[in-house]
Amino acid sequence: MNEPLVLGIESSCDETGVGIVRGNTLLANVIASSMEQHAVFGGVVPEIAARAHLEALRGTIEAALREANIRLRDLDAIAVAAGPGLAGALMVGVGAAKALAVALGKPLYGVNHLVGHVGADVLREDGQSIELPTVALLVSGGHTSLLLVRDLATDVELLGETIDDAAGEAFDKVARLLGLPYPGGPHIDRVAVDGDPAAIRFPRGLTLPKDLVHHRYDFSFSGLKTAVARYVETSDDVSV
Amino acid sequence: MILAIDTSAATSVALVGDGIVAEAATDDTRSHAEHIGVFIERVLVDVGVTPDAVSAVVVGLGPGPFTGLRVGIAAGITFALGRDIPIYGVPSHDAVAVGHSACTVVTDVRRRELAWTAYRDGVAVNGPSLTTEGTLAVDVDLREFPEVRATTISAALLATAALNRIERGDDLTSLTPLYLRAPDATPGNGPKRVSG
Numbered sequence: 084m085n086e087p088l089v090l091g092i093e094s095s096c097d098e099t100g101v102g103i104v105r106g107n108t109l110l111a112n113v114i115a116s117s118m119e120q121h122a123v124f125g126g127v128v129p130e131i132a133a134r135a136h137l138e139a140l141r142g143t144i145e146a147a148l149r150e151a152n153i154r155l156r157d158l159d160a161i162a163v164a165a166g167p168g169l170a171g172a173l174m175v176g177v178g179a180a181k182a183l184a185v186a187l188g189k190p191l192y193g194v195n196h197l198v199g200h201v202g203a204d205v206l207r208e209d210g211q212s213i214e215l216p217t218v219a220l221l222v223s224g225g226h227t228s229l230l231l232v233r234d235l236a237t238d239v240e241l242l243g244e245t246i247d248d249a250a251g252e253a254f255d256k257v258a259r260l261l262g263l264p265y266p267g268g269p270h271i272d273r274v275a276v277d278g279d280p281a282a283i284r285f286p287r288g289l290t291l292p293k294d295l296v297h298h299r300y301d302f303s304f305s306g307l308k309t310a311v312a313r314y315v316e317t318s319d320d321v322s323v
Numbered sequence: 324m325i326l327a328i329d330t331s332a333a334t335s336v337a338l339v340g341d342g343i344v345a346e347a348a349t350d351d352t353r354s355h356a357e358h359i360g361v362f363i364e365r366v367l368v369d370v371g372v373t374p375d376a377v378s379a380v381v382v383g384l385g386p387g388p389f390t391g392l393r394v395g396i397a398a399g400i401t402f403a404l405g406r407d408i409p410i411y412g413v414p415s416h417d418a419v420a421v422g423h424s425a426c427t428v429v430t431d432v433r434r435r436e437l438a439w440t441a442y443r444d445g446v447a448v449n450g451p452s453l454t455t456e457g458t459l460a461v462d463v464d465l466r467e468f469p470e471v472r473a474t475t476i477s478a479a480l481l482a483t484a485a486l487n488r489i490e491r492g493d494d495l496t497s498l499t500p501l502y503l504r505a506p507d508a509t510p511g512n513g514p515k516r517v518s519g
């Protein structure tokens with residue numbers, strides 16, 4: 084018996100992603116990125132991202148079909164990232180997925196893309212795949228979220244998330260005020276490996292006992308960013 | 324049959340051909356992504372055909388508010404891909420100009436700006452361009468090209484306009500939206516103050 088063949092479309096931020104899986108086997112994963120177009124602006128510009136999605140849409144789907152060596156009519160279902168993300172960007176993928184599902188007469192599944200990040204683990208080629216229930220921590224330029232996953236398809240609970248910037252966003256914003264090229268997070272990450280964690284006293288958000296009441300599982304990084312900005316503005320000699 | 328889609332204003336979807344016209348439309352100018360799939364399904368059901376009865380797709384390229392506009396174009400692209408049929412892009416104003424000998428089609432593109440295109444016998448002779456409410460008469464001779472203001476675009480008329488243009492031999496292969504505006508963004512200029 085063949086496992087279901089599913090094509091997924093992801094357009095929540097600055098990458099147009101099209102993946103094809105058969106059951107838990109990854110057949111294709113094609114990504115078109117508009118990151119370079121955003122570099123000059125020091126961050127993702129939603130309208131530029133949305134325009135790039137529309138331009139990349141057709142080519143990305145076709146490339147994924149070639150990589151997986153399948154035809155669209157072979158598909159059993161379509162999936163699409165339904166959020167969270169940039170609205171104008173998401174709508175490109177959602178509109179595309181809906182029409183594709185109707186054209187093929189196949190079911191469409193809207194997927195919370197945070198769950199998609201966790202679900203990607205079932206596609207791993209080596210090592211042991213995710214065991215449920217599990218607590219997942221998502222950390223990237225777009226996310227800092229803590230999820231309790233009892234079932235990937237039907238039971239995912241958001242325990243907490245950042246109440247301001249994502250962790251990676253804090254990295255990039257700090258890099259920007261240090262004058263590093265975008266995305267500057269990786270530069271900081273690299274030099275931080277040899278850094279002295281006690282050299283400067285920067286705040287850690289939501290670590291006070293009182294924060295446990297309302298923000299037990301939440302995160303906060305904007306205070307850290309502001310503290311770095313103050314430090315940079317009052318110190319003459321800051322270089323990375 | 325031709326599947327025509329326009330989301331440059333509200334959402335309009337039509338299935339046209341063999342003397343049949345089925346149209347699904349709303350005047351809701353916000354929820355394009357909510358309507359698009361349902362409307363495509365509805366026109367197929369109304370005519371009583373399956374998706375393989377569609378032989379070409381026509382999409383409206385705007386001008387219009389960007390987020391909604393892209394929903395229809397994206398849907399047209401994947402429907403055509405899914406059925407392996409051709410897709411044609413047509414300026415949305417073309418649909419409004421159908422049946423007018425000379426006119427200026429005017430639509431609202433938000434931010435107190437208007438988009439306009441002047442037509443003679445269905446052929447665009449000036450525009451599309453942006454203007455403001457008070458200065459339209461400066462941009463175009465409204466006596467020669469009387470103003471036709473549209474708040475919705477009919478996908479059925481878009482299909483008619485596309486057929487007319489294909490008959491004239493026009494190239495309708497470009498699917499680039501008629502944005503008429505650069506994206507809102509200002510380049511970051513070096514270190515940025517975030518405090519104080």
Ligand SMILES: [Zn+2]
Nearest residue numbers: 196200225226
């Ligand atoms: Zn993500």
